[in-house]
Amino acid sequence: MDKPRPTSPDPIGELYAGHHHWLVTWLRRRLQCPHQASDFAQDTFYRVLTAGHYDPPREPRAFLATIARRILIDNGRRLRLEQAYREELERSIEHSDQAFSPEQILQAIELLERIDRALSRMKARVRETFILRHLEGWPQDDIARHHGISVRTVQADLVEAMLACDAAMGMS
Incomplete structure (x- = not known):
């Protein structure tokens, strides 16, 4: 008869101790930068810590890789957003007699971070x-098909997202 596996008082600590080195190596192969790999590994474990209730997964490496991939995707989107902002800023400077002040640029960056x-x-x-609607330009019906939801649900999600962004910008 199998003995029940004892539960650890710190399952996230065990996850970290047992798989942190592997995750950094896994990320280093994808990023080609040991410093970024370490940062993204820490971000991965931070997400695990802040996600709420934690049940140790059967496949911890697959679990960590999934979270890390999502962080890499989010980071790529953020970098594209920043790049688009910089390009738009450069275009507006070219068409403007007056460049933005450093304070205006800082305010815009802080707003984007919020x-x-x-x-x-x-x-x-x-x-x-x-992101699909406002950064990728997808129509709502394509988003609905992508997620397997109704257009009405897509609209509700967009309203929820806009309200969160408005709150972040201090508009509500």
Whole structure:
């Protein structure tokens, strides 16, 4: 008869101790940068810590890799958003007699960071719906098919996301 496996008083600590090195190596192969790999590994464990109730997964490496992939995707989206902002800023400077002041640029960056934090706190589907609509330009019916939900649900998700962004910008 199998003995029940004893539960650890710190299952996340065991996850970290048993798989942190593996995760950093896994990320290093994808990023080609040991510093970024370490940062993303820490972000991965931070997400595990802040996610709420934690049940040790059967496949901890697959679990960690999934979270890390999502963080890499979110980071890529954030970098594309920043790049689009910089390009738009450069275009507007070219068409303007007056360049933006450093204070205006700082305010815009801080605003983007607040929106990024608001996006990171949203439910995954709401966040992805917002990104697909407003950054990727997808029509609502394509988003609905992608998620397997109704257009009305897509609209509700977009409203929820916009309210969160408005709150992040201090508009409500």
